[in-house]
Amino acid sequence: MPAADVAATGPADHLATGRDHPAAGRDQPAAGQRHLAAEQAHLARSRAALRRMRERAEALYATGDRVAGDAYTAEQLGRHLSRRVTELADRPDAPLFFGRLTLDPAEPGGPAEPGGPAEPGGPAEPGGPAEHGGQVYHVGRRHVADERGEPLVLDWRAPLSRLFYRASVRDRQGVVVRRRFGFNGGELTSFEDEHLALGEELGTASRILTAEIERPRVGPMRDIVATIQPEQDELVRADLAVSICVQGAPGTGKTAVGLHRAAYLLYLHRERLRRTGVLVVGPNRAFLAYIAAVLPALGEVEVAQATVEGLLTRVPVRAVDAPAVAALKHDVRLAEVLRRAVDGHIAEPTEPVMVSDGSFRWRIGLDPLHRIVEETRREGLPYATGRERVRARVVGLLQRQAEARRAESPGDAWLRRMGRATPVTAFLDAVWPALTAEGLWHLLRTDPAVLASAADGLLSPDEQELLRSGRVGRTPKATRWSAADAVLIDEVAGLLERPAGFGHVVVDEAQDLSPMQCRAIARRSEHGSVTLLGDLAQGTAPWAAADWRESLAHLGKPDAAVVPLTVGFRVPAVVVEFANRLLPALAVDVPPAESLRRDGALDVRTVTDLPGATVAEVRAALGHDGSVGVIAADDAVAGLRAALTDAGVATSTADDVEAAERVTVVAATDVKGLEYDHVVVVEPAAIVAAEPRGLHRLYVVLTRAVSRLTVLHTAPLPTPLAGG
Numbered sequence: 001m002p003a004a005d006v007a008a009t010g011p012a013d014h015l016a017t018g019r020d021h022p023a024a025g026r027d028q029p030a031a032g033q034r035h036l037a038a039e040q041a042h043l044a045r046s047r048a049a050l051r052r053m054r055e056r057a058e059a060l061y062a063t064g065d066r067v068a069g070d071a072y073t074a075e076q077l078g079r080h081l082s083r084r085v086t087e088l089a090d091r092p093d094a095p096l097f098f099g100r101l102t103l104d105p106a107e108p109g110g111p112a113e114p115g116g117p118a119e120p121g122g123p124a125e126p127g128g129p130a131e132h133g134g135q136v137y138h139v140g141r142r143h144v145a146d147e148r149g150e151p152l153v154l155d156w157r158a159p160l161s162r163l164f165y166r167a168s169v170r171d172r173q174g175v176v177v178r179r180r181f182g183f184n185g186g187e188l189t190s191f192e193d194e195h196l197a198l199g200e201e202l203g204t205a206s207r208i209l210t211a212e213i214e215r216p217r218v219g220p221m222r223d224i225v226a227t228i229q230p231e232q233d234e235l236v237r238a239d240l241a242v243s244i245c246v247q248g249a250p251g252t253g254k255t256a257v258g259l260h261r262a263a264y265l266l267y268l269h270r271e272r273l274r275r276t277g278v279l280v281v282g283p284n285r286a287f288l289a290y291i292a293a294v295l296p297a298l299g300e301v302e303v304a305q306a307t308v309e310g311l312l313t314r315v316p317v318r319a320v321d322a323p324a325v326a327a328l329k330h331d332v333r334l335a336e337v338l339r340r341a342v343d344g345h346i347a348e349p350t351e352p353v354m355v356s357d358g359s360f361r362w363r364i365g366l367d368p369l370h371r372i373v374e375e376t377r378r379e380g381l382p383y384a385t386g387r388e389r390v391r392a393r394v395v396g397l398l399q400r401q402a403e404a405r406r407a408e409s410p411g412d413a414w415l416r417r418m419g420r421a422t423p424v425t426a427f428l429d430a431v432w433p434a435l436t437a438e439g440l441w442h443l444l445r446t447d448p449a450v451l452a453s454a455a456d457g458l459l460s461p462d463e464q465e466l467l468r469s470g471r472v473g474r475t476p477k478a479t480r481w482s483a484a485d486a487v488l489i490d491e492v493a494g495l496l497e498r499p500a501g502f503g504h505v506v507v508d509e510a511q512d513l514s515p516m517q518c519r520a521i522a523r524r525s526e527h528g529s530v531t532l533l534g535d536l537a538q539g540t541a542p543w544a545a546a547d548w549r550e551s552l553a554h555l556g557k558p559d560a561a562v563v564p565l566t567v568g569f570r571v572p573a574v575v576v577e578f579a580n581r582l583l584p585a586l587a588v589d590v591p592p593a594e595s596l597r598r599d600g601a602l603d604v605r606t607v608t609d610l611p612g613a614t615v616a617e618v619r620a621a622l623g624h625d626g627s628v629g630v631i632a633a634d635d636a637v638a639g640l641r642a643a644l645t646d647a648g649v650a651t652s653t654a655d656d657v658e659a660a661e662r663v664t665v666v667a668a669t670d671v672k673g674l675e676y677d678h679v680v681v682v683e684p685a686a687i688v689a690a691e692p693r694g695l696h697r698l699y700v701v702l703t704r705a706v707s708r709l710t711v712l713h714t715a716p717l718p719t720p721l722a723g724g
């Protein structure tokens, strides 16, 4: 396709406009300059309008409690306005808009659905497609309107903005020109046009896109609103009701897609999702710190972010299981063992219930009691709800007797008194005893007969023995629970009472979830949808998934589509090729990725002095822009950090994303999902040797580099790498 990078007047008008364009300063047609100046003026106008919107929200916030009728409304309003003020913050370094659409006046196209979010309360957008003919719209981070309410910038999530990401020469959707803006800091410095109507399309050849992708990385993760690719946009804008699983090689934008999808859904279904909540689950704290700023930068400040362990807070984790014990506790058969153990507490009634009530004495015989228990059991309610249902039914029978004997119907106080009457509670304790989650798991760990009966035909005697191994305290409270115990206790809690779920859950690095962890997330998304993100090749947990279908079944979304992402935005082609040598040894079936980056460098070197070579390499890397990540086997990290400190090189840790130091020393087991401009991998053989799925870990480690990868080793490289 002919190149764009032109002024809006036509494809022949090649324009080189800004500092970030190599050709800047040469051959600048006046028309291009005029357009640039006009765009800069539009930016200034939009910034001023945003400032006004924020000032207005601040003023409302200040006076909110005076206009609200009562304390509750005042608090609600206050919270709403304070969030609105935060949302309207202008970040001077982030462009307020990044694109512009010129729509066809003659051939009104436009989005399939009319403008505006699906729910009331979202920002307004100009009306349906027919109104857009010949119009020009700027697309940016958030909706900005002038004093008359006319949009100066459309939110990137608005239906109309979709055209910016999706229109192509083949399917123009009414777009005549798509313009992308180049920024330097907060300053608009260039633009690039694609006259779709004239057959011009840049796709990934766009210089502004390339510059964005190749920009050296520093600090926390950034949003990608300006450059979301069509296949990513398709996932971001999937309906709220749709659950999806994204299988993507390292750096294909899975995390970015998940976070932007959360922001998109919140925009479109603001009220519903504010009630139910959106949750992002990530692999560890360093990762959560790394991604924490993305959603707030998109104006979304109310999304919960947690690790799976962080979700399971019923008991503190103070013990570590032996690997075989942990693996067994994460096995999905445990779900059935626990279900049986809970159900096993429901017993047949053996005696009638007799209750004294003043001068009356009520009696419920065995037959109706049997019926009550059986009927309630068949309803399949959570156990604790079932217990209350049985109580209510017993009281109901007492009530009928009372009504038959007395002329009037007994009141609420009577019903409550009967419900708490000692014979009623004693009956419940006999047939449907109250349970706690940790109490039940403690019982299974301490009573071989109870475990044997629940695990009959499911777990071998040896496995039962294994489950009971390790120290258990005399009471649940006195027991030091492991992370796997916490998952099982959460499973029991879910059998006792249904937890409140989220409207949408994004799960990153999902290949590492065990079946039991998947179930913990399923309980929290039962009535919502999920976006599952992962890469089977990066599975490092002992129970890592080999097949997405299985994970999806455990997550309660067996029919979700598995969608591949195959274009890599992080790792340069030369590094991808090197890391891909490991793929055949990883025993997973994943589509190969293709890197967009042709610019990187790879240096694999045998050295004699690892710390010395690392220091020298880091010093050299500091000569370039961007972050430097030194990645080594966990037990080598302290030594390398000390060597760097002794050499006068300041370092930070992976979870300190705002650190001033550009060098981070990271343990191989903490680096999942992170990226550094220059990565120095120290002694791959030690990384592989450190754990059973060490080759998968090495694959993760080698794919963290954005620009350059250096591999330093004294021991021979692991076999799959050495070949080729």
Ligand SMILES: Nc1ncnc2c1ncn2[C@@H]1O[C@H](COP(=O)(O)OP(=O)(O)OP(=O)(O)O)[C@@H](O)[C@H]1O
Binding pocket: 212, 213, 222, 223, 224, 227, 228, 229, 232, 248, 249, 250, 251, 252, 253, 254, 255, 256, 257, 535, 538, 569, 570, 672, 673, 674, 675, 703
């Ligand atoms: N459309 C895009 N435009 C610009 N940058 C992008 C785009 N998509 C992804 N990126 C960038 O590529 C890098 C990798 O993205 P991300 O971390 O989301 O990938 P991932 O698939 O989750 O990787 P991993 O599997 O290694 O965790 C990030 O720096 C991200 O900002």
